Amino acid sequence: MKHLTHIWFIALKDLKIFAKDRASVFFFIVFPFMFIVLFTFLLQGTGGEDNRVELHMATREASGGLSQQIIGAIVTPDESLLKPGDPVIIWDKDYEASRQAVIDGELEGLLAFPADFTQSVMTGEKTKLEIFSDAGATYARAALNSIAGAISSQISTDKVVIDASISLLVGSGAIPADSESIDRATQQLLNAAMSGAAPGGSDSFLTYKIVNVGDVEAGNASDFVIPGYLVMFVFFAAAVSAQRIVWERQNHTLERLLASSVKRESILGGIYTGTFIRGLIQIIIFWVVGILVFNVDLGLSPPAVIILSVLMVIMSAAFALMLATLARTMRSAASLAVLTSLLLAPLGGCWWPSFLYPEWLQNIAKITPHAWATSGFNKLMLFGADFGDALPSMLALLVFALIFGIIAAWRFRTSAT
Amino acid sequence: MAEEFMVVKDLYKSFKDLKAVNGVSFSIYKGEIFGLLGPNGAGKTTTIRMLSTVLEADKGEIIIGGHSVKKDAEAVRSIIGVCPQDLALYEDLSALDNMVFFGRMAGMEGKEAKAQAMENLKLMGLEGRAKGKVGKFSGGMKRRINLAIALMGSPQLLFLDEPTVGIDPQSRNHIFENIQGLQKKGLTILYTTHYMEEADRLCNRIAIMDGGQIIALDTSYNLKKQIGSPEKVTLEDVFLKLTGRSLRD
Numbered sequence: 001m002k003h004l005t006h007i008w009f010i011a012l013k014d015l016k017i018f019a020k021d022r023a024s025v026f027f028f029i030v031f032p033f034m035f036i037v038l039f040t041f042l043l044q045g046t047g048g049e050d051n052r053v054e055l056h057m058a059t060r061e062a063s064g065g066l067s068q069q070i071i072g073a074i075v076t077p078d079e080s081l082l083k084p085g086d087p088v089i090i091w092d093k094d095y096e097a098s099r100q101a102v103i104d105g106e107l108e109g110l111l112a113f114p115a116d117f118t119q120s121v122m123t124g125e126k127t128k129l130e131i132f133s134d135a136g137a138t139y140a141r142a143a144l145n146s147i148a149g150a151i152s153s154q155i156s157t158d159k160v161v162i163d164a165s166i167s168l169l170v171g172s173g174a175i176p177a178d179s180e181s182i183d184r185a186t187q188q189l190l191n192a193a194m195s196g197a198a199p200g201g202s203d204s205f206l207t208y209k210i211v212n213v214g215d216v217e218a219g220n221a222s223d224f225v226i227p228g229y230l231v232m233f234v235f236f237a238a239a240v241s242a243q244r245i246v247w248e249r250q251n252h253t254l255e256r257l258l259a260s261s262v263k264r265e266s267i268l269g270g271i272y273t274g275t276f277i278r279g280l281i282q283i284i285i286f287w288v289v290g291i292l293v294f295n296v297d298l299g300l301s302p303p304a305v306i307i308l309s310v311l312m313v314i315m316s317a318a319f320a321l322m323l324a325t326l327a328r329t330m331r332s333a334a335s336l337a338v339l340t341s342l343l344l345a346p347l348g349g350c351w352w353p354s355f356l357y358p359e360w361l362q363n364i365a366k367i368t369p370h371a372w373a374t375s376g377f378n379k380l381m382l383f384g385a386d387f388g389d390a391l392p393s394m395l396a397l398l399v400f401a402l403i404f405g406i407i408a409a410w411r412f413r414t415s416a417t
Numbered sequence: 418m419a420e421e422f423m424v425v426k427d428l429y430k431s432f433k434d435l436k437a438v439n440g441v442s443f444s445i446y447k448g449e450i451f452g453l454l455g456p457n458g459a460g461k462t463t464t465i466r467m468l469s470t471v472l473e474a475d476k477g478e479i480i481i482g483g484h485s486v487k488k489d490a491e492a493v494r495s496i497i498g499v500c501p502q503d504l505a506l507y508e509d510l511s512a513l514d515n516m517v518f519f520g521r522m523a524g525m526e527g528k529e530a531k532a533q534a535m536e537n538l539k540l541m542g543l544e545g546r547a548k549g550k551v552g553k554f555s556g557g558m559k560r561r562i563n564l565a566i567a568l569m570g571s572p573q574l575l576f577l578d579e580p581t582v583g584i585d586p587q588s589r590n591h592i593f594e595n596i597q598g599l600q601k602k603g604l605t606i607l608y609t610t611h612y613m614e615e616a617d618r619l620c621n622r623i624a625i626m627d628g629g630q631i632i633a634l635d636t637s638y639n640l641k642k643q644i645g646s647p648e649k650v651t652l653e654d655v656f657l658k659l660t661g662r663s664l665r666d
């Protein structure tokens with residue numbers, strides 16, 4: 001308890017001193033936003049609605065077939081209702097022309113139903129959906145694959161239910177026991193199941209998940225810019241505060257603290273907590289302004305974005321602590337902070353998407369906490385990933401924080417004086 | 418004066434090849450003001466830093482108030498107060514904030530710390546400037562705050578490393594009277610200074626240190642007697658005689 005109050009008062013004291021320094025407060029809060037405004041503006045042209053992924057579907061069946069019902073159910077009725085990042089599903093009436101377009105590289109991908117689709121489903125024969133896709137269009141291919149998967153599994157379950165219902169109906173005499181009547185009843189039921197929902201409506205019979213692999217550009221430039229700058233500035237602001245411990249030593253107040261009843265760990269903990277709280281304030285401001293002013297979309301799992309941000313702060317503060325115990329003078333602490341921040345930010349994908357880098361550079365980037373943080377944010381906010389997909393990034397940041405923290409504690413013990 | 422409050426035995430500290438403290442032994446009695454004099458670089462501050470648990474000794478034993486610095490630094494820290502040679506203050510904070518903060522660090526509760534802070538500020542004649550930013554204070558005021566902070570937490574032993582450097586006679590007198598007042602309250606004080614008259618006036622006993630060793634230790638009177646008539650020679654004469662006239666770094 002005593003140690004916790006010590007930690008708290010040391011942190012509070014640092015925050016008080018920080019708040020009195022107008023210039024650093026300005027730099028800390030306003031400066032990052034100037035960058036964001038600038039870069040959002042510059043990147044605006046590259047994102048936007050035009051880059052929406054288009055998924056094309058076609059069928060070789062005559063009208064009235066089951067496949068017509070299915071496509072009709074999932075085709076995008078109104079593009080303006082889509083969320084940023086959602087693909088558009090387009091019904092191509094001319095199968096041959098679309099197929100040729102994929103081969104010619106004009107279309108990224110096509111999902112097509114065979115001519116005997118309804119027949120096969122009715123008789124329980126195996127049938128194949130065709131997916132044509134451009135080898136490079138990984139995103140479109142993955143999306144089409146998962147739609148195909150969803151369709152086939154939906155049809156299989158529907159078919160089981162319908163077959164069971166029909167045999168009950170036949171058994172009770174509601175339907176004559178001739179094959180023609182049974183076929184007709186089956187098809188009616190299937191059609192009803194498939195077109196049960198209004199196209200694009202909320203409870204469409206088909207649910208499909210789009211697996212995002214590879215590169216998609218942001219619908220909203222801020223979705224990319226804000227996290228990148230968040231990572232860079234949180235890290236930078238923390239790293240610069242590495243001067244704090246060195247300053248405390250040069251200011252001789254560290255000597256006073258060392259001779260007082262405060263434990264060494266509490267001194268370190270207090271300085272760490274101060275840096276951490278400042279980082280926390282920074283991310284709160286970032287996200288609030290980001291959401292209110294820049295319309296940033298936190299993606300499917302806002303809690304994951306928040307946790308990732310907090311971990312980023314935890315890691316950055318630990319880095320600052322380590323830097324502080326490694327540097328001898330304030331000048332060297334500051335230069336190390338600036339140097340590492342400026343080196344790691346672009347390498348870790350804070351300035352532009354690191355998936356644009358050649359693979360070897362992407363691999364090198366993995367040694368930066370920035371890369372893990374930005375890839376986590378990008379996955380969550382651009383590629384529709386959910387909580388679980390961001391776990392590796394969270395874990396990596398935690399590991400970085402631990403490593404930095406252990407080095408700091410060890411260095412502080414051996415070099416406090 | 419019989420009870421030894423602090424016992425130092427065979428203290429050593431080197432910085433690389435430099436033997437900053439080279440076999441120092443002495444005791445300070447309870448309630449005594451003990452002067453530690455010596456030319457620049459003699460090893461006074463290094464000794465104080467080891468005594469105040471900030472710096473680890475290479476060798477030697479230190480017992481303060483019955484607690485070993487090596488084995489029970491925490492107990493030692495709870496009964497000492499330090500006024501470092503260099504100002505150790507948060508210039509961006511007010512005098513009161515500084516005092517309360519270090520009071521907290523000494524383990525005091527908020528109210529208690531605030532009350533004692535005001536009391537100590539008053540002692541130093543700074544109660545009117547409690548809310549003032551320390552960075553805006555004059556050199557003498559900063560020195561007084563530096564000393565006042567050392568009093569937070571009611572220590573039993575004070576280490577005062579040149580508390581009066583660079584201040585005017587008024588401030589110095591004020592500090593003097595305070596130190597004497599603290600002694601009357603029963604505090605034990607280790608005092609270093611380059612002002613010989615100061616040491617002569619304040620200290621019960623004086624150790625003269627040079628080259629990391631104590632070369633003389635006695636009352637001012639006895640030290641003077643060694644080189645002549647105590648009424649005629651000054652402590653400075655003794656000091657120069659013992660430590661020589663060559664310049665130190």
Ligand SMILES: Nc1ncnc2c1ncn2[C@@H]1O[C@H](COP(=O)(O)OP(=O)(O)OP(=O)(O)O)[C@@H](O)[C@H]1O
Nearest residue numbers: 432435437455456457458459460461462463464502
């Ligand atoms: N951290 C350190 N690293 C290296 N050398 C040091 C360190 N601290 C002190 N020294 C050296 O040890 C010697 C004794 O220094 P110290 O500060 O103890 O002297 P002092 O008696 O307090 O001098 P002054 O009267 O000038 O304050 C000096 O030569 C000093 O340069």
Ligand SMILES: [Mg+2]
Nearest residue numbers: 461462463502
């Ligand atoms: Mg000194």
